[in-house]
Amino acid sequence: MQTTTARLLLVEDQADFAAVVKLMLQNSDRTWEISEVDRLAPALDCLAGGGIEAVLLDLRLPDATGFEAVDRVVAGFPDIPVVVMTSYDRTLAADALGRGAQDYIIKGEVNPTLLSRALTYALMRKSAEVALRRSDARFRAAVEGSLDAVGILSAVRDRSGRVTDFVVVDINHNAERLLGRPRDAVVSRRLTELGPPEAVGPVLQRSVSVMGEGHALEEELSVALPGTPMRWFHHQMVPLEDGVSIALRDTTSRHDKEEDLHRREEQLRQSQKMEAIGRLAGGVAHDFNNLLTVIRGHGELVLRRLEEEHPLRRNLQEIGLAAERASALTHQLLAFSRKQVLQPRTLDLAEVLDRMESLLQRMIGEDVELVTRRRGALGSVRADPAQMEQIIVNLAVNARDAMPQGGVLTIELANAELDETYARDHPTVVPGPHVVLSVTDTGHGMDPDTQSRIFEPFFTTKEPGKGTGLGLATVYGIVKQSEGSIWVYSEPGRGSTFKVYLPRVDQPAEPLSPRTGAAAVHGSEMVLL
Ligand SMILES: Nc1ncnc2c1ncn2[C@@H]1O[C@H](COP(=O)(O)OP(=O)(O)OP(=O)(O)O)[C@@H](O)[C@H]1O
Ligand SMILES: [Mg+2]
Structure with missing residues (x-):
């Protein structure tokens, strides 16, 4: 120089x-x-x-x-x-x-x-x-060019030197946007003047501790201010000579996407699990049923050859009855694994429900009030009427069991349009016009753990001998085989709603023959109750 x-x-x-x-x-x-x-x-x-x-x-x-x-x-x-x-x-x-x-x-x-x-x-x-x-x-x-909202705060101390507040030294453009206020309205102001204590308090407290410890802080924050939806931030705070710098990145949309993805993965996993169990159950049920046929056939043959008074007749009859009950169970398993032979027709579900009202009323007992609703002109669906009755019965019986002290069972039918957004959130749904059957009770409801397992065959929370855990598995199988979908909404203590969506068809319904329903309902009643 x-x-x-x-x-x-x-x-x-x-x-x-x-x-x-x-x-x-x-x-x-x-x-x-x-x-x-x-x-x-x-x-x-x-x-x-x-x-x-x-x-x-x-x-x-x-x-x-x-x-x-x-x-x-x-x-x-x-x-x-x-x-x-x-x-x-x-x-x-x-x-x-x-x-x-x-x-x-x-x-x-x-x-x-x-x-x-x-x-x-x-x-x-x-x-x-x-x-x-x-x-x-x-x-x-x-x-300024940073994607983060950045602010620089300088410490305000009381007489004893304790940090009691901060003054905003500067903020960048993204911070202006985040705060919804121009720089001039924020710079030189005290932190405690800038927002309600519940919003400012955590920032103040973190700033003090970052300054005290002298280390940077990095965390994911969720912020829910009254009246605004929950937001997520990636947050960094760095100690400065006598203050801190704060960087906040709004990660709400990424977070929502991740959560969305997680939910969809979970649903997919769930439906794959059901698929696998279904295949297993179907295979076992099929072979088992064949064995039962052999047992029953041979039993009947022996029974025919024994004289009326033979002491072993009663034992053989018991074997036959047990085999019959076992076979009824395997049929439910076959229903779950969608291996039933269906007899689909173009149906008006309202007609199916109408015919069942008195039966349902008897089933649920006097303490439960039955409310049925049909919203608007209902479209037709393509399904097996006996199986639809079975769905309604199984759901109604579960609802009744969830309301031992009584309550209200509401069965509702309505048209529903499932759009792309709904289908995106519910991966197994095909978008389009549907008819929705909702069965709602005011019973004890279910926690999420229970909800995630209810459609599995043999999952039951009922005492031994009270439930086989095949009711909803059967419903699930029938719904899937009819190309529909089923969803449950429930919270412990707040009742449950099951929604069955079946694709709507653009054809007039065929009237039901008087016998189909009654027989099937008796069948399922026998199995279920
Ligand atoms: N409406 C409901 N409210 C509360 N929990 C329910 C309801 N419906 C089903 N559940 C739960 O789901 C489980 C499985 O139901 P599912 O109908 O498959 O079997 P189950 O009723 O226990 O026996 P099964 O129907 O074979 O007699 C039930 O044990 C119960 O815990
Ligand atoms: Mg049941």
Whole structure:
């Protein structure tokens, strides 16, 4: 630095003083390459031409009034240090410093060392200032461009030195957006003035602990302010010299997507599990049923050959009855694994339900009130009427069992349009027009664990001998085989709703023959009750 050459612009209208200055600078440590002008206008031209590294500026020039000279040089060339000269007025010189000059010299007191030092220091200070300004601008650009909402807080301490609050020093554009307030409305304000205690409290408390511990903090936050939906943030807090910087990234949409994905994966896993159990159950039921047929066949053969009075007849009859019950169970398993032979017809489910009302009423007993509703002109579905009755019976029996102290059982039929959004959330659903059968009770409800298993064959929470756990498995199988879907909504203590969606068909329903229903219901009643 000592040996380098610096280009200086000397702006002085008094020629004799200008000459003195030049003389003084010739003997300085640094080599000064001096351009000389005697007015402000040519000085500005010269500066505009470039290459000048420092300005030695007389405060009074013939073509400038007041502080015009220093103001225009500083404003026009903020990176060039200015040292002002004045004949006598120290206050004037000091004011010039306030307007951006680096230093001043009093003409009468100047000597070569002083002048050279003033100029050299001015150069050094300016270059430090410029470097700081550039680095500041770089950081500001980086912070402004950040995807995060960034804020810088400075600690406010009480007399004992304890941090009690923070003042917002600065925020970036994303923080303005997040807060929904412009920078001016936030900067210089105290944190505690910026929001309700429940929102500000956690920030304050974290800021204090980050400052105290001196470590950065990084976490996922969920924020639910009254009246606004839950939001998720990735949050970083870094301790500064006497404050903290905070960066927040709104991850709500990513979070929602992940949750959505998780839910869909879970549903898919569930339906794959049912698929696997179904295949297994179906295989076992099929082979088992064949074995039962052999047992029953041989039993009957032996029975026919035994005389009426034979003592083993009763035992054989018991074997036959047990085999029959076992076979009824395997039929339910076959229903679950969708291996039943269905007799689908174009049906009006309202008609099916109508025919069952008195039977249902008897089944659920006096303590449970039965409400049935049909909403609007119901479309037809393609399904086996006996199987539809079986679905309604099984769901109604479960509802009754969930309401041992009585309650209301509501069975409702309505048309429903399942759209793409619904289908996206429920992976096994095919979008389109459907008829929905809802069975709602006011019973004890189910926790999520129970809900995730209810359609599995043999899953039951009932005492041994009270339930086989095949009711809903059968319903599930029938619904799936009829190309529908079934969903349950329940909470412990808040009852349950089962919704069965069956695709709607654009054909008039065939009237039911009187016998189909009654027989099937008796069948399922026998098995279920
Ligand atoms: N409406 C309901 N309210 C509360 N829990 C229910 C309801 N429906 C079914 N559940 C639960 O789901 C389990 C399985 O039901 P599912 O109908 O398959 O078998 P089950 O009723 O126990 O026996 P089964 O129907 O074979 O006699 C029940 O044990 C019960 O825990
Ligand atoms: Mg049941």
